[in-house]
């Protein structure tokens with residue numbers, strides 16, 4: 086049977102699963118997507134719907150290794166993906182530009198290395214004088230910035246909804262159930278769903294984020310992950326005014342926190358600073374105060390919404406985990422950061438893996 090005549094089953098409809106489903110369908114594959122959250126995606130509580138959508142691929146301290154390659158590939162693919170998805174949805178929001186801030190010497194050295202190694206014309210150093218022109222102002226303890234126009238921010242909910250809606254239009258098979266068990270029988274995977282129903286599929290891609298309990302326990306090197314929390318805030322400036330962000334160059338990143346101006350007087354702060362699977366009471370305070378160094382407007386902003394998500398972090402290996410663990414079974418997880426950024430390169434990797442492996446059987 087030709088590979089494109091078979092159904093590829095994706096488990097998990099977070100950023101990884103939804104984008105992969107969309108990509109495979111657009112490449113001519115038949116796709117089945119399984120996730121209980123598909124009953125009501127608007128209320129999904131996965132990490133993907135807690136993300137701030139920062140796509141920071143060019144500003145990265147390494148210039149080799151798999152993570153760097155995935156970033157580079159995603160930076161190249163995102164404009165094509167945006168153009169494709171924009172042609173079938175009117176609601177996509179992309180905000181170009183990221184300013185990465187340094188508040189100590191080691192972060193400044195890091196900026197210099199990125200600048201030296203990247204050799205990209207659209208990564209520019211911002212000195213303190215240039216930062217002083219920002220209004221609303223940034224903390225006086227920030228030493229310098231690195232601005233990249235190639236990086237940016239995409240509204241995560243809108244892009245994920247767009248992947249889903251376009252996949253539905255193109256006939257994706259949706260099953261709003263939890264997968265309970267996977268069993269390999271005669272070259273095929275048998276999927277047992279929570280409702281008692283069972284299905285078969287030659288190809289399974291597990292995109293279940295922090296829950297990989299359905300993986301069969303034998304036959305491959307065990308995959309270990311831990312769950313860690315992340316939190317986001319929607320805030321409103323204390324003194325509303327017309328077009329307050331007009332001299333900001335885009336979103337801001339500092340010490341694993343993102344600040345995204347989203348509308349006239351509102352902004353998001355997203356943070357991946359947690360180390361445990363719960364939000365510590367002091368980290369919310371840290372987010373707003375930054376150890377007391379935050380500017381007054383940030384400290385006095387009103388919190389409109391506060392939400393969180395559980396991320397999956399690989400243990401004893403680098404993030405992410407992209408692995409063919411058994412015949413016809415691919416795991417794409419461990420995106421404790423950057424799952425949205427890396428979605429295009431991940432989808433491309435999975436499709437190549439399926440195509441190459443299937444021909445070699």
Ligand SMILES: Cc1cc2nc3c(=O)[nH]c(=O)nc-3n(C[C@H](O)[C@H](O)[C@H](O)COP(=O)(O)OP(=O)(O)OC[C@H]3O[C@@H](n4cnc5c(N)ncnc54)[C@H](O)[C@@H]3O)c2cc1C
Nearest residue numbers: 097099100101133137138139264294315420423424425426
């Ligand atoms: C606060 C915060 C801010 C972030 N900011 C950014 C950012 O700016 N940019 C960026 O790129 N990344 C960001 N991230 C990281 C990003 O959210 C993750 O990398 C990404 O969401 C991982 O997506 P995923 O699809 O792999 O996992 P998830 O989003 O966890 O999705 C997994 C899905 O699998 C389903 N599932 C689990 N088990 C089963 C089962 N047995 N059967 C069926 N379905 C199952 C779940 O219901 C869920 O829908 C942020 C994360 C957080 C928490």
